[in-house]
């Protein structure tokens with residue numbers, strides 16, 4: 025205690041001295057401000073302020089209302105970093121930066137950039153870092169980055185990029201870190217990465233459905249230390265085997281987060297790595313698939329093809345830059361106490377290493393607006409709808425009412441792997457914007473009538489892996505938009521008449537595993553009043569149930585036969601009678 029106090033006092037004195045000298049300086053020259061006792065040997069530029077740190081000149085022009093680079097009329101003869109965040113620039117004109125040719129880092133984050141003219145960056149031959157995050161860019165053209173031959177780091181998260189031309193990075197031979205999360209990228213063109221050797225690639229929160237091997241993944245293997253692909257609508261059909269195979273070959277620590285399938289229906293919500301290749305591609309054998317794609321054989325050449333790097337290398341990847349928002353960290357983010365009020369940035373974008381994965385490095389990008397996140401959870405923001413993904417997986421929650429403060433505009437809420445036993449009507453009062461609710465693998469045995477009544481936008485509801493015994497109509501009241509309902513691995517003994525009648529849009533119903541109807545012959549998944557309500561059903565999964573194939577099951581048999589065969593996943597096998 026005493027020592028801490030002494031230290032505080034000591035620091036306090038230092039602070040005074042610094043303050044005094046700053047004040048003294050401020051009397052004579054309001055700007056620049058000198059720190060670290062390194063001297064300014066070049067002019068600053070009004071209204072910016074400048075400092076020398078680690079022998080680099082730093083020019084701080086954040087939030088000064090600039091609308092055009094041409095307003096920066098000064099130039100500097102030694103290497104410098106230029107900070108232009110939170111200004112109002114809409115456009116970068118050709119040759120804008122010619123007089124700023126000694127810049128090593130330029131931060132244009134949080135402007136209103138919509139357009140980068142051809143040759144805008146001409147002359148920036150020593151520029152290593154370029155920040156374009158939180159703008160309104162919608163395309164990277166072949167000529168967008170012309171002239172940036174030293175660029176190592178490009179950050180453009182939270183834009184609205186819909187298209188990247190295949191030559192956009194072709195002359196950026198030094199590019200190592202590319203941050204493109206939270207854009208609207210639907211596909212990446214062949215050969216985009218042909219002439220770059222990326223170590224870090226962040227593509228989270230885009231619209232990617234597949235990534236092909238030839239001309240894409242084969243160009244990002246050798247140097248890769250980290251790739252992030254979460255929160256894309258992956259289409260898990262035969263084509264995605266290329267991505268799956270590639271993932272099996274890259275260093276184990278390189279993939280951060282899950283690759284969750286969005287389509288087709290029967291793989292919705294599943295992790296790509298857990299789906300057998302034969303399920304994705306029933307017509308072809310593994311080796312046929314791989315041979316046709318030119319994917320190297322796993323067994324023979326794994327070591328050689330993909331050198332694995334120790335995870336400690338991740339943290340040794342540093343630029344000499346200080347005072348930037350981007351840090352590599354080899355610590356897994358811990359849930360931190362969050363204030364109730366909207367908090368100031370930076371808020372790290374959620375990073376969730378899978379189970380059994382070592383902590384990973386991450387370039388943490390921050391969302392453009394302050395977000396409210398319940399204590400103990402991590403949240404990330406999607407640029408396309410400003411919706412929040414709230415991740416509270418495996419945090420030991422007993423009660424949903426513990427989730428405080430309530431987030432605004434939450435679209436996805438993951439509460440899987442907690443200790444929740446009961447769901448109350450009041451639990452989701454402040455979650456009306458949810459489209460996905462994951463309550464899988466809790467201990468839920470009680471769902472109050474009307475529990476989900478305030479979730480009119482909910483499309484996916486996961487209740488798998490709980491202790492629910494009875495499905496009643498009251499449980500599902502209000503779920504008028506629900507498409508996907510997951511109930512596998514519960515203890516269901518009874519489905520009451522009209523249980524599904526209030527979900528007119530239900531397309532996919534998982535009831536497999538332990539749907540125990542054996543003791544409930546009279547109610548054995550009745551068609552009348554139950555299944556007949558499933559008008560929109562596209563798929564139903566009934567496997568692993570101990571079907572009692574007596575006369576009572578005839579309506580079910582007829583109902584199943586009337587569905588097209590693709591609708592019924594897996595076999596419906598009789599357990600009795602002998």
Ligand SMILES: *[C@@H]1O[C@H](CO)[C@@H](O)[C@H](O)[C@H]1NC(C)=O
Nearest residue numbers: 091092093094117118119120
């Ligand atoms: C911005 O500067 C460029 C020159 O770099 C000039 O051509 C353009 O007209 C300026 N635009 C605005 C809106 O001032």
Ligand SMILES: *[C@@H]1O[C@H](CO)[C@@H](O)[C@H](O)[C@H]1NC(C)=O
Nearest residue numbers: 165166189190191192194215
């Ligand atoms: C961009 O460059 C690539 C290869 O360098 C070329 O194939 C493509 O046609 C170019 N696209 C446009 C729109 O110019």
Ligand SMILES: *[C@@H]1O[C@H](CO)[C@@H](O)[C@H](O)[C@H]1NC(C)=O
Nearest residue numbers: 166167170171194195196197
């Ligand atoms: C790209 O780089 C090559 C050499 O590396 C050069 O010949 C070419 O002119 C450059 N292209 C552009 C558009 O800068």
Ligand SMILES: *[C@@H]1O[C@H](CO)[C@@H](O)[C@H](O)[C@H]1NC(C)=O
Nearest residue numbers: 233259260261262263287288
């Ligand atoms: C997924 O891929 C299959 C096969 O290539 C295609 O038919 C289907 O339309 C794709 N689905 C989506 C949502 O893109």
Ligand SMILES: *[C@@H]1O[C@H](CO)[C@@H](O)[C@H](O)[C@H]1NC(C)=O
Nearest residue numbers: 422423424425426448450451
């Ligand atoms: C859980 O929340 C409900 C409703 O908010 C409340 O009635 C109940 O007492 C809470 N239970 C515990 C154990 O905190």
Ligand SMILES: *[C@@H]1O[C@H](CO)[C@@H](O)[C@H](O)[C@H]1NC(C)=O
Nearest residue numbers: 427428429430431453454455
């Ligand atoms: C939920 O929202 C209402 C207003 O819509 C507010 O009064 C209430 O405090 C909120 N509850 C929580 C737990 O934040």
